Amino acid sequence: MTGSDGAPAADVLPSRRRARTQRSWVARVVPIVAVAVLVAVFADLVVTAAAGHLHQPQYWPTFESQRKYDALRAEAPAATTVFIGDSVLDSALDPGLLPVSGLGSSFNASLAGEPFQVLSDWTRIVTRAVHPKTIVLGFDINVLNDGNAAGEALLADAFQRSRPVAVAEGRGDLLDHLDVWLHEHVALFKYRSALRQPFQNSNAAGAQIYDPPLTALGWNSDFAAKELGNTPADLSAAVTKIDHDILLDYHFDDDRLRDFASLVAQERRTGVNVVFVSMPVSPAFVQAVPGGRADFDAAVTALKRAAGASGARVVPSGLWPSRYFADAAHFNRAGTIRFSAWIASELGARP
C-alpha cells in the first residue's frame, strides 16, 4: 500500500495517522483512569478498615427496619416463623425463649413506632426476603385506630418513597438499585454521613433508641429501658405519657379493618401460613378505650373475625394482669417471659 515513490498512498496516510493519534490518546487516558481508580479504591479500603470506629449509617427510614432487614437476610432462609407487629409485640416476644422444635427458627420482625400502613408493606418485604413458613401477626385494637391518620400517612409516605424499601419490595428503578448497591459495596458511599461529620455521631442518640442491640433472632432486648428511659424518673414520665397517649383520639375505622383483612388474604395467597394473635392487654388499656369494655370487645371481635375470614388461624387472648406490663400497653420482662411461653404453646411448639 505505498505509492510509486515509496511514500504512503494518500488514502492510507490519514488512517495511519488516525490510528497513531488514537494510540497516543489511549496511552494518555489509561494511566489517568488507572491511577484515579486506584486512588478511589485505596480510599474505600481505608474507610472500610476504619468502619468499626464510624457510626452505622441509616439509609432505611428507621434504624430498626434497616437492622432487622439486614439480620433477616443474614438469617434467610433459616427463619421459618416470623413475628410481625408494632411496639407491643416487639416488647412482648423473645424468640430466644421459644423452643426450636415445632416452630423452627423464629425471628421477631416487629417494628416499634410504625403505623399499620408501614407494617403492611414491611410484612410483604419480610415475606419476599425470607419466605417463612409461618407469619404471626400480633396486634391489639390500636391497629384499627385512625386517630392520628395524618401523622401516620407521613410516616407511611416516607417509608414508601425510601429507595431501599423500593428495592426490597421489588419495585425499585435503576437508580434505586444503584443506590442500594453503592450502600452495600462502597464504603465511601455507605459511611458518607459519618465522613462528612467526623466530630459528632449525629445518629448516636437515635441509634440508642431506635437501633438497640438485637439478639441473633432479632429480639429488641433493650426495648423497655431504651424506649421508656434510663432513669426511674424518665421511666415514670414515659409511662405516664404512654398511658395518656396510648389510645388518644381513638376512633374505630372500617377502612383499617379492611386493610388488615386484605394483608392477611394477600399473605395467604403467597402460600404462607398466617396466624393472628390478638395481643393481651392490661386493664389500664381497656379503661383507656373511649367506649370502655364493650367497645374493646367489639373491636377485638371484629379483628378476629376479619383475620379468620381471610384465612388466618386466630389465637385469642384477653386481659392480663398489670404485673406483666411496663405501661398500659407494653410488656415488661416478666410479661415477655410469660408471653413467649404462652405463644409457644398456642402455636403448638414442643418444649
Place this chain on the structure above:
Amino acid sequence: MTFNSLQYAVFLPAVLLVYWSVSHRLQNLLLLVASYFFYATFGWRFVGLLLLSTVTDYTVGRVLEHTEDEPRRKLVFACSLVVNLGVLGFFKYYNFFSDEGTRAFGHLGIHLAPPVLRVLLPVGISFYTFHGISYAFDVFRRRIEPCRDPVAFAVFVAFFPQLVAGPIGRAHIQLPQIVHERTRPDATQVGRAVSLILLGLLKKVAIADLLAPYVDSNFANPSAQGSISLLLGAYAFALQIYGDFSGYSDIARGSAWLLGVNLPENFNQPYLSRSITEFWRRWHISLSSWLRDYLYVPLGGNRKGRWNTYRNLMLTMLIGGLWHGAATTFVVWGGLHGLYLSVERRFLGGETRDAERAWSWRTDLVPALITFQFVCLAWVFFRAPSAAGAVHYLAGIVKPRAGSVDRNFLLTLLVAGVVTIAIDAAQRVTLDHTFLTRLRPWSQGLVYGLMGSAVLIAAGGTPVPFIYFRF
C-alpha cells in the same frame, strides 16, 4: 434532570454518541429534540412557553429583516419585548407586584383585591427570555443578520447545557456556531471538557451541597446562633453560591465543548477581585455584560455626567437584583451593589477598573479581603428569607452574642474555603480553567481519584437542585 444527577450522566453520553455520528443538519435536529426533552424533565407544561418565546423572536427577526421603516421596526421589536417581558413578568413577578402593590395602596387607605393566582415559576425562564431579547435587540440594531434557519434558532434559544441557568448566550457569538458545521473535539479538547465537568461537579456536590445544611440552619434561625457562627454562615453562603453556580457553569461549558460549541465564560475567580467593579467583571459575567450592553449603555452609561452615571448604575443593579427574583431581598442586594459601584466610581475612579492587572499577594490581598466583606454583606440580603430577616441576621453579627460553633461546620467551611481558593489561584496563575489537564497523567489520575472520592462522599440520595434554577 439536573447536571449532578445520574440521569444526566446517562443522557449526555447518549446524546454525544448519536450526535457525532450524524450530519450537521441532523445534529441540530437532535440537539433540539434533546434540549426540549431536557427541559420537559423539569415540567413538560412549560415547554409551550419556551416554544412561544422561540417562535416570537424568530418571527420578529424575519420581519425586521424585511422592514426598513424605522417606526415599524420599533413596533416589531416592541412585540418581542412585550412577549418576553410579559411572560417573564407574569410568571416571575405577578405575585410580588400584586402583594407589594396591595400593601402600598393599603397604606394610602385604598384596599385592592387583585386576583390571587398560584403561579409556578418555569425553570430557566429568566435565561431564555434574555436570550431572545438580546437576539431581537441585536437584529433591531442591525448588529447581526437575522437567523433564517428555524431549527438552528430554536437550538440557540433552547441549547440544553445553558437552557436552565445560563451562561446567557449572545446571538452574534453563539448562533454562527449552531448554524455552521461544528468541528469534532480532539482528544485534548475532550480531556479539557471532561476536566471542567469534573471540577464543576466537585464544586457543586462537595462544596456547595455540603455547606448548604449549615447555611440553611443559620439563616432559618439566626437567634439560636452566636455572632461567630452567623459570621461564618455568611462566608459559607458566599462559598456555597459560588460553588453552586460556577460549578453549574463549568458543567454547562464542558458539556457544550463536547458538542463542539463554545459557551461564554461566566466566572473568573470573582472572590480574588480587588474592587466591586472588578467583582462584576468576574461574577456571572454573562449577566453583568448583558445588563451593561442592553440596559446600562442604552440608559446612557457614563456618558451623561456623574449623577446620571450613578443613577444608571443604581438602576442597572436594582433591575439586576430584581432579575434574580421577585423579592425585596434581591432588590436590596442589587441596590447595595449599585451603591458600592457608585461609591467606588466617586472615590476610587479608574483604579477599580483594571480587572486584568496581575494579582499580587503582597498588594492585593487586603483590597480583596475588604471587597469580599462587602460582597458577603450583600449576600446576607440575597440569602435571607426577608429584608427584615437579613437585618436581624446582621444585627446578630454586630452585637456580640456568645454561642458555640459546630466543629463539623468549621471543618467543612475550612476545607471548602481552601479548595475554592486553591482552584481559583491555580486558574489565576495558569490563566486556564482546565489547568488540571496540564498535569502529568499520574498527577491527573491522583487528583481525579481524590475528586471522585470526595464527590462519592458528598453525594446524597437525591441530587440537590442548583440555586440558580430558581431564577
